[in-house]
Amino acid sequence: MSVEDIFHQYLESKIFKQREKLLPDYVPEELPHRDEQIMTLAKVLAPALSGSRPSNVFIYGLTGTGKTAVTKYVLRKMRESSQRRIDYVYINCRQNNTSYRVLAELAKHVGVKVPFTGLALGEVMKRLIQGLERQRSIIIVVLDEIDNLVKRQGDDVLYFLTRVNEELSNSKVSLIGITNDLKFTEFLDARVKSSLGEEELVFPPYNAVQLEDILQRRAREALKEGAIEDDVIKKVAAIAARQNGDCRLALDILLKAADIADREGASKVTLTHVDKARSEIEKNLAVDIIKTMPLHVKLVLASIYLLSKNEGSKMITTGLVYDKYKELVNKLGMEPVTSRRISDIINELDVVGIINARVISLGRYGRTKVVSIGVPLKNVEEGLASDTLLKFFLESM
Incomplete structure (x- = not known):
């Protein structure tokens, strides 16, 4: 088989309609089984619509419980609804796991040039404050997997960000911290803990029925009609339910199984493809866990x-x-x-x-x-x- 044949096979896929709808960073128009969390977060952030700084929010929950998706969903809806200058920046603290890199990402978002390395942290903070002032807006900073930053670098950046409004006249900053580690606050200074945890939101795990419903919805968007065997989604949901209701894992397995079926030129995703996908993902999960x-x-x-x-x-x-x-x-x-x-x-x-x-x-x-x-x-x-x-x-x- 030539490279051209591979590309042609992908373009003529019997499996996928819109593959990106199974990717982990895709946020659908509806987030089933998270109405309570969506409404709670929306109420906390709503003061921004009238120009008031919302409370900082601390979001807890195991991996794959919808924390990031709900946060992005609510912020997207809020920005669509507002006539005011409301902005948000999403920073993953697993990828940006140093104080310098977190502040540099935030600075870049507000149009401030910061070199990759070389500046003192205090100078980065000074430039960031100037950039925030020029924005003249309410800025919501989302720090996902925040525990990776604090365990590695301490909570100095969190202390700065929870106090930065004292230095601002034209802009306002609110924080949303997201973590999988329920014991994470043990690593925080008491002042940071009280400032960051003005509001707290806990996400429970999904059960098998909820996971099955979510997978059915995603499959309808991502896969062609008739491209998946009846028992596949039930099996994937059961696997993820046993792993603390991890929806991200469920979507990963379904996507990997569909990819395997597509590469084999199969007309349907079968239980055999699910077994192969699960084996590959479990191997990769072990390596990823160890690396971090x-x-x-x-x-x-x-x-x-x-x-x-x-x-x-x-x-x-x-x-x-x-x-x-x-x-x-x-x-x-x-x-x-x-x-x-x-x-x-x-x-x-x-x-x-x-x-x-x-x-x-x-x-x-x-x-x-x-x-x-x-x-x-x-x-x-x-x-x-x-x-x-x-x-x-x-x-x-």
């Missing part, structure tokens, strides 16, 4: 990985993990965290399925926890190797 872990969590996982490779069939206990971890930390010239924190990290890795941890009895010697890698070793290696320091360890040990 904090350094000490990566070091604990690297310790388990190295012990798994070098110890063979020997039981890997938490004691062995802690010893290996301290060895790695010492080579980096860092201070190790406590053994209790290592135990917490092992539990966290177990919860997300990266490792398996179980308590076993040693008879009169008591009980101990043994761990093993819960995903393919090559996935762990790929995830850890994205960190330059750990890549060196993996290659040298």
Whole structure:
């Protein structure tokens, strides 16, 4: 098959009508099963329509519960309804995970040129204030996955943004913080917590019936009529419902299954395509999770990985993990965290399925926890190797 044949096959797809309607950043005209959250957020932001600064909003919820989609949907509707100067900027703090990059993105949005690196943070803040003043508008700043920024850089930027209105005369700034981490506020200074959390909104997980309805709606928009077997959507919804009602995962699986069917030249998306899609996505999820872990969590996982490779069939206990971890930390010239924190990290890795941890009895010697890698070793290696320091360890040990 030639490149031209591949392109022709795509243009003559038997599966897709509008593929982009299954992409994660697509916000449909209707968001079913989120009426309560839409109305609550709309009421909080409504004062902007009369020129008043809305309260800051903190939005919690597990991954794939519609937080980002609802936020973008309400802001879009508000901008369409308003005769005033209301603007919003969306910043993903996983992609822009330093204080400098968040402020630079915001500065760019208000027409201020900031170099990629090189300026002191105070100078960026000064330029940003000048740019905000020139806007003469209400600006709503959406910081998605805000926990990635704070855990990495602290809450200085949040403190600045929650206090910036004291420096402004012509413009007003409101914040919407979005997080998947329900314990995130533990990392915040009390002053930042009270300012950011003026209003709080919690998004519950979707259930299987709701997921099925959402997928049916998206499939009607994205796929050609008759291009999907009857049981496919029910199965995808059931898979995502078991994963904490993750709608993003459901859409990812459906899109991947449709892509696989399309590449095979099939006329329908089948259950076999769903199984293939699920396998691919689970592999990619493990790698992505590892890439975004904090350094000490990566070091604990690297310790388990190295012990798994070098110890063979020997039981890997938490004691062995802690010893290996301290060895790695010492080579980096860092201070190790406590053994209790290592135990917490092992539990966290177990919860997300990266490792398996179980308590076993040693008879009169008591009980101990043994761990093993819960995903393919090559996935762990790929995830850890994205960190330059750990890549060196993996290659040298």
